Amino acid sequence: MTQIARRCIPFTPFEGELAKASVALVTAAGVHRRDQPAFNVADELGDLTFRTIGGDAAAADLMVTHHHYDHTDADLDVNVVFPLDVLRDLARDGIIGAVAPEHVGFMGYTMQLRRMYEETAPEIAARVDRESRPDVVVLSGG
Numbered sequence: 001m002t003q004i005a006r007r008c009i010p011f012t013p014f015e016g017e018l019a020k021a022s023v024a025l026v027t028a029a030g031v032h033r034r035d036q037p038a039f040n041v042a043d044e045l046g047d048l049t050f051r052t053i054g055g056d057a058a059a060a061d062l063m064v065t066h067h068h069y070d071h072t073d074a075d076l077d078v079n080v081v082f083p084l085d086v087l088r089d090l091a092r093d094g095i096i097g098a099v100a101p102e103h104v105g106f107m108g109y110t111m112q113l114r115r116m117y118e119e120t121a122p123e124i125a126a127r128v129d130r131e132s133r134p135d136v137v138v139l140s141g142g
Contacts, residue, residue: 014136021135023090024100024128025053028108029074029081029142030066033057038065039107046110048120052127053103059085068109069142081140100132108141 014021030039032051040047053062062078064071074081082105090096104124110116128137 016135018096018136019094020097022098022100022133023087023096023136023138024132024134025082025084025087025103025138025140026124026128027082027103027105027140027142029069029071029105029140030064030107031062031074031078031082031105032065033061034063035061041065041067041107045112046116047107048110048112048115050104050106050120050124050127052131053082053084053105055084055099055101055103055132057084057103064142066107066109066142071142074142081142083138083140087138097135100128100134102128102131104128 031053032039033053036051039049059078062082064074064078064081071081079085082103084099084103087096087099091099104127106120106124128134
């Protein structure tokens with residue numbers, strides 16, 4: 001546990017032109033499409049799986065499955081934790097270049113920090129890079 005806590009969090013500043021950039025969302029808020037399996041909130045150690053969400057997904061087709069934060073507001077408007085509609089508005093207005101074709105939701109609660117750090121997080125990063133090739137990734141919590 002100590003080794004994970006002491007590692008530096010990688011950060012790469014964006015130096016490109018935002019008006020030409022593709023933007024992807026990755027959220028730990030437990031967001032997924034209604035037609036996808038819910039996250040396993042019964043697992044006391046935490047669910048380490050993730051769900052992909054298409055860039056064309058409608059807000060009404062998304063939901064939150066999470067039990068470690070009050071997502072009442074997100075249940076009313078998922079954009080408070082997964083601002084996909086906001087990204088579309090920004091793209092329409094020319095503030096960003098494009099909405100990435102694929103985004104990721106996962107349930108950020110876990111007691112399996114090493115597995116999250118060594119397995120799940122790299123899988124999410126690889127998936128986003130392989131499928132969306134975004135210039136910018138916006139991370140959100142719940």
